[in-house]
Amino acid sequence: MLTVTSNQGNEFNHLSRLLPDNFYVCDPGKPYQKGAVENINKLIRQYIPKGVSLKGYTQAMLNKIADELNDRVRKWLRWKSPKQLLFEVTTAPSI
Secondary structure: OOOEEEOOOOOOOOHHHHOOOOEOOOOOOOOOHHHHHHHHHHHHHHHOOOOHHHHHHOHHHHHHHHHHHHOOOOHHHEOOHHHHHHHHHHOOOOO
């Protein structure tokens, strides 16, 4: 089952319409409700240690990090990468 957990922002409104039964919004100030986000933060820390300013990174460097993370397979995605899963979801025929 695919679920999406978001914060209170409206940047995910389109997903809430696509996945109305599987879309959850976290309570403000409770990051532990978004476990996947905390896991991604750990992965990012492999490239950028906590407390290090992003000013020392170019956009190209940040894009490379994002590409590497989006290409990395994840157990919780059934051994698919986020990039693979996004492609599958966005190219699947409508029902």
